Amino acid sequence: xxxxxxxxxxxxxxTRRQWLRWGTVAGIAGIASKGCSRRIEEAPAEVEPYLRFPxxxxxxxxxxxxxxxxTPWRYxxxxxxxxxxxxxxxxxxxxxxxxxxxxxxxxxxxxxNKPLELSLDDLKKMKATSIVAxxxxxxxxxxxxxxxxxxxxxxxxxxGNARWTGVPLCDLLKRADLKAKAKQVTFDGLDEGPLPSVPxxxxxxxxxxxxxxxxxxxxxxxxxxxxxxxGFPVRLVVPGYFATxxxxxxxxxxxxxxDHPFDGFWMQKAYLLPDKANxxxxxxxxxxxPIGRMxxxxxxxxPEADERLPLGKPVALDGIAFDGGEGIKxxxxxxxxxxxxxxxxxxxxLGKFSFRRWRAEWTPPQRGSYALQVRAVNGAGQTQPTEPxxxxxxxxxxxxxxVRVHVV
Amino acid sequence: xxxxxxxxxxxxxxxxxxxxxxVAVTTAIAFDALRDRPRLPPPExxxxxxxxxxxxxxxxxxxxxxxxxxxxxxxxxxxxxxxxSTRLVANQPHxxxxxxxxxxxxxxxxxxxxxAPDDESRIVEYLMTMRGRPE
Numbered sequence: 001x002x003x004x005x006x007x008x009x010x011x012x013x014x015t016r017r018q019w020l021r022w023g024t025v026a027g028i029a030g031i032a033s034k035g036c037s038r039r040i041e042e043a044p045a046e047v048e049p050y051l052r053f054p055x056x057x058x059x060x061x062x063x064x065x066x067x068x069x070x071t072p073w074r075y076x077x078x079x080x081x082x083x084x085x086x087x088x089x090x091x092x093x094x095x096x097x098x099x100x101x102x103x104x105x106x107x108x109x110x111x112x113n114k115p116l117e118l119s120l121d122d123l124k125k126m127k128a129t130s131i132v133a134x135x136x137x138x139x140x141x142x143x144x145x146x147x148x149x150x151x152x153x154x155x156x157x158x159x160g161n162a163r164w165t166g167v168p169l170c171d172l173l174k175r176a177d178l179k180a181k182a183k184q185v186t187f188d189g190l191d192e193g194p195l196p197s198v199p200x201x202x203x204x205x206x207x208x209x210x211x212x213x214x215x216x217x218x219x220x221x222x223x224x225x226x227x228x229x230x231g232f233p234v235r236l237v238v239p240g241y242f243a244t245x246x247x248x249x250x251x252x253x254x255x256x257x258x259d260h261p262f263d264g265f266w267m268q269k270a271y272l273l274p275d276k277a278n279x280x281x282x283x284x285x286x287x288x289x290p291i292g293r294m295x296x297x298x299x300x301x302x303p304e305a306d307e308r309l310p311l312g313k314p315v316a317l318d319g320i321a322f323d324g325g326e327g328i329k330x331x332x333x334x335x336x337x338x339x340x341x342x343x344x345x346x347x348x349x350l351g352k353f354s355f356r357r358w359r360a361e362w363t364p365p366q367r368g369s370y371a372l373q374v375r376a377v378n379g380a381g382q383t384q385p386t387e388p389x390x391x392x393x394x395x396x397x398x399x400x401x402x403v404r405v406h407v408v
Numbered sequence: 409x410x411x412x413x414x415x416x417x418x419x420x421x422x423x424x425x426x427x428x429x430x431v432a433v434t435t436a437i438a439f440d441a442l443r444d445r446p447r448l449p450p451p452e453x454x455x456x457x458x459x460x461x462x463x464x465x466x467x468x469x470x471x472x473x474x475x476x477x478x479x480x481x482x483x484x485x486x487x488x489x490x491x492x493s494t495r496l497v498a499n500q501p502h503x504x505x506x507x508x509x510x511x512x513x514x515x516x517x518x519x520x521x522x523x524a525p526d527d528e529s530r531i532v533e534y535l536m537t538m539r540g541r542p543e
Contacts, residue, residue, distance in 0.1 A: 150511055
């Protein structure tokens, strides 16, 4: 249990307090700067511990229980995010930590003529498809919203790109033989609320979307079984859509008919976006709809914020761009806070749902601080806003990001 | 034995002063690094990570934050850790009272948090100690 006065944790805190005490001593000795001693008196900032979860590198903990873990930034230097560093986001406290594959079954039922019950081996005997796709949490970058909003306080690390392998959902639905009035398909996993009053995490797709060939029931991620924390043994992969639809540890696919549209909490009350892109805390939009496709984003991966760069030497810039499935057509960067832009070179094309690597070279002309910015344009001509969007849920941020570096 | 010359004395004192200074500065830097930024993952995290077996349950680690002392800390610790870790709450930004009241009420009305009637306002009071700010 996660009690506040848990013993081992207390010991760790003591060591930190010793640090504090030494810091105070240094401060009194007049050696530490004023800023330093001021910080001692302040209440601790948002605490950000890194923990190693089973099968994971040390990751920033947004929440221990249900586990929400953020990918360390350096892993975005790779086009495919390694499984052990892939971000983790569960909603409900009771998550699977073991699965007995002898009894585990994927069930497809509801408004179908031939309900299915498939073991993992049965799934693996079906025709497999692979697709590279970005999985990004709707609330990625929420901690940068201003005014701040409640929810998991993610930095930019609630995203990852992987090669997903599995059975196309449409093949399963065809095999189950949808009845004529099939309208929506719901997806439920092994996770459960700690109390019966907590609504089960179930997501829905409309039938036409569920039949798109890119939607998979995936049992592999980057050529390996899914890590338990990323949804072992199978998860739904909905390329182009925010991760909230990518139900983990999927066990139940249920087809609903026209007369029974899905009214589950996680579709009707959570993960809603205002119909207009912007709303403000004082003027909340009245019309909201379930979040869907991702918007265009791009990031500078290297150099990182506050890096010191040498004067007069070319600096290699690189980063990633992605969108909701149109594919990235152009990436530009600016070293003067957005006054002038130049084209970056695009890297390997791993498919329109994937991260697209971009690279550029920049020679800083003089010493000082620079605001490096990057923006992308997708196949439909959509790009990123220069001012951040705000919504109460802290969803779908895609402002042009700025990274400060210092040329010395 | 020859007496140490005043120059040697001064040198020794100099060494001592500089050593102390170096220690203090290093401590201050280390302290600053600890306080100012999120703690970076240790370098050994680059080592290969073993995937745990999938047929045996594993224990999830946790690092619960310190809860500052304040009125109604107990009510918070009992009621707000049933469904999720305290970390999720401690990681929230500083909110004004109205926002915290909204959040606590959502836990009751939407997720069915089992709170005694007066506990809502008590817990909001504690949350103001923990992560509060003026309007």
